[in-house]
Amino acid sequence: xxxxxxxxxxxxxxxxxxxxxxxxxxxxxxxxxxxxxxxxxxxxxxxxxxxxxxxxxxxxxxxxxxxxxxxxxxxxxxxxxxxxxxxxxxxxxxxxxxxxxxxxxxxxxxxxxxxxxxxxxxxxxxxxxxxxxxxxxxxxxxxxxxxxxxxxxxxxxxxxxxxxxxxxxxxxxxxxxxxxxxxxxxxxxxxxxxxxxxxxxxxxxxxxxxxxxxxxxxxxxxxxxxxxxxxxxxxxxxxxxxxxxxxxxxxxxxxxx
Amino acid sequence: xxxxxxxxxxxxxxxxxxxxxxxxxxxxxxxxxxxxxxxxxxxxxxxxxxxxxxxxxxxxxxxxxxxxxxxxxxxxxxxxxxxxxxxxxxxxxxxxxxxxxxxxxxxxxxxxxxxxxxxxxxxxxxxxxxxxxxxxxxxxxxxxxxxxxxxxxxxxxxxxxxxxxxxxxxxxxxxxxxxxxxxxxxxxxxxxxxxxxxxxxxxxxxxxxxxxxxxxxxxxxxxxxxxxxxxxxxxxxxxxxxxxxxxxxxxxxxxxx
DNA sequence: GATCTGATTGCGTTGCGCGCAACGAGTAGT
DNA sequence: ACTACTCGTTGCGCGCAACGCAATCAGATC
Numbered sequence: 001x002x003x004x005x006x007x008x009x010x011x012x013x014x015x016x017x018x019x020x021x022x023x024x025x026x027x028x029x030x031x032x033x034x035x036x037x038x039x040x041x042x043x044x045x046x047x048x049x050x051x052x053x054x055x056x057x058x059x060x061x062x063x064x065x066x067x068x069x070x071x072x073x074x075x076x077x078x079x080x081x082x083x084x085x086x087x088x089x090x091x092x093x094x095x096x097x098x099x100x101x102x103x104x105x106x107x108x109x110x111x112x113x114x115x116x117x118x119x120x121x122x123x124x125x126x127x128x129x130x131x132x133x134x135x136x137x138x139x140x141x142x143x144x145x146x147x148x149x150x151x152x153x154x155x156x157x158x159x160x161x162x163x164x165x166x167x168x169x170x171x172x173x174x175x176x177x178x179x180x181x182x183x184x185x186x187x188x189x190x191x192x193x194x195x196x197x198x199x200x201x202x203x204x205x206x207x208x209x210x211x212x213x214x215x216x217x218x219x220x221x222x223x224x225x226x227x228x229x230x231x232x233x234x235x236x237x238x239x240x241x242x243x244x245x246x247x248x249x250x251x252x253x254x255x256x257x
Numbered sequence: 258x259x260x261x262x263x264x265x266x267x268x269x270x271x272x273x274x275x276x277x278x279x280x281x282x283x284x285x286x287x288x289x290x291x292x293x294x295x296x297x298x299x300x301x302x303x304x305x306x307x308x309x310x311x312x313x314x315x316x317x318x319x320x321x322x323x324x325x326x327x328x329x330x331x332x333x334x335x336x337x338x339x340x341x342x343x344x345x346x347x348x349x350x351x352x353x354x355x356x357x358x359x360x361x362x363x364x365x366x367x368x369x370x371x372x373x374x375x376x377x378x379x380x381x382x383x384x385x386x387x388x389x390x391x392x393x394x395x396x397x398x399x400x401x402x403x404x405x406x407x408x409x410x411x412x413x414x415x416x417x418x419x420x421x422x423x424x425x426x427x428x429x430x431x432x433x434x435x436x437x438x439x440x441x442x443x444x445x446x447x448x449x450x451x452x453x454x455x456x457x458x459x460x461x462x463x464x465x466x467x468x469x470x471x472x473x474x475x476x477x478x479x480x481x482x483x484x485x486x487x488x489x490x491x492x493x494x495x496x497x498x499x500x501x502x503x504x505x506x507x508x509x510x511x512x513x514x
Numbered sequence: 515g516a517t518c519t520g521a522t523t524g525c526g527t528t529g530c531g532c533g534c535a536a537c538g539a540g541t542a543g544t
Numbered sequence: 545a546c547t548a549c550t551c552g553t554t555g556c557g558c559g560c561a562a563c564g565c566a567a568t569c570a571g572a573t574c
Binding site: 260261288289291292295311 | 561562563564565570571
Binding site: 003004031032034035038054 | 530531532533534540
């Protein structure tokens with residue numbers, strides 16, 4: 001254990017609360033102010049802190065740079081890439097990655113089917129909330145209050161004979177999704193296609209995206225689709241791990257309501 | 258200068274690029290891996306790094322906590338929140354809040370566009386001084402001497418055909434900004450985006466932050482962008498009021514040079 | 515089970531970082 | 545204008561914290 005580093009980290013922690021003077025920091029860390037000064041100088045040289053005015057120090061830009069760069073490297077798309085590509089090659093079907101952003105579910109990545117029949121979708125397109133598997137996964141993962149509000153505001157446009165057309169039915173469906181750990185779109189969006197989707201989880205177990213496999217019914221019947229679920233879940237777990245999800249630390253998926 | 262701290266900061270920097278192994282870090286920092294191990298352990302005990310798997314380390318949650326707490330403590334953000342949210346909902350475009358700190362302009366808040374096209378920017382990211390509207394607003398508000406010095410030290414990297422590339426042109430632009438009370442970025446940073454920005458003022462009329470609206474040119478032409486200015490100024494004034502700015506007491510914006 | 519690769523530990527040495535005390539700079543008080 | 549006070553800053557010598565080495569352990573790969 002490095003003493004000086006440890007003290008420096010204490011300083012950073014103190015500075016997170018706002019600008020501090022040398023003496024304040026020295027007292028907080030329980031060391032001589034000379035020591036604090038030296039540590040601050042080192043931190044300053046790497047832009048972790050900066051002088052606010054003559055006698056106040058504050059956190060510097062390096063911290064934000066680090067956080068940003070780290071987020072870049074954690075970009076769900078990049079992290080999930082390997083797992084999704086594998087799922088795509090394994091099944092041969094269309095694989096989508098979607099995330100929930102500001103009230104909408106958006107496709108953020110897509111791996112094309114190797115079959116003739118392809119889906120009409122593209123990266124950046126919004127997914128209908130009430131009749132897609134990815135949306136069910138993502139909405140099911142919202143906090144209860146928000147989820148209910150979202151469900152209440154959906155315009156339940158019927159797309160096929162199977163489309164869910166009421167908030168009650170939708171919420172019941174979401175409960176099932178949460179319990180199972182994956183979602184189905186049983187030809188609720190387009191007659192000739194059905195899908196399964198599963199959540200991708202982040203560091204603290206929170207759902208950050210959803211993966212789905214979409215299959216034309218001419219290629220697989222309902223049971224055939226369900227047979228893909230284990231592969232789907234495995235891929236979703238791999239993607240989650242790549243996003244920093246620690247499976248040991250977080251409870252299994254079915255626990256959350 | 259503290260050697261061990263300095264090395265630890267180098268490690269953090271390396272880790273920002275993604276998970277690394279002990280050896281990679283040791284080579285990068287140019288020290289023995291034993292040393293790296295000890296530093297990492299200290300960093301780990303304070304949650305600045307965490308183990309990814311058996312042989313990879315990654316940045317930990319403490320960094321993000323620090324960044325967030327630090328941003329929280331800048332109350333401009335909290336005060337301006339309501340006004341900016343309203344501006345965002347009114348226009349539907351990306352709204353940024355930025356402030357000038359220690360020679361740099363930093364984005365301290367962001368409200369996403371509701372359109373598909375989104376900007377690459379993030380809270381905590383630094384804004385280029387010579388080709389962003391927020392920076393123009395903030396630099397224009399500095400005391401003349403300091404402003405000139407800042408202008409002289411800018412590296413006028415051309416980003417687009419419209420980018421300002423000399424201190425003279427920049428200072429002339431700032432004079433215009435001060436006179437108008439708002440700033441433009443006429444695709445000076447990115448070809449497909451242009452922005453307008455206005456100052457947020459504190460109690461004594463001093464500029465404490467800048468608000469901007471960024472719009473893809475495919476959505477609004479130059480005149481369309483200018484049409485947003487009244488809404489922008491209204492939002493900036495609301496934010497100023499929330500920050501303690503008394504409009505009656507302070508002179509109108511155009512007065513300052 | 516042999517042979518990697520890479521993480522971890524024990525240990526002796528050294529130079530780094532520590533606190534002290536003196537100094538400097540700026541501010542307030544009379 | 546002088547003093548007194550408060551902080552930040554510097555020089556210095558001692559002691560231990562941190563360093564690198566080498567050995568060991570753990571786990572994968574063949």
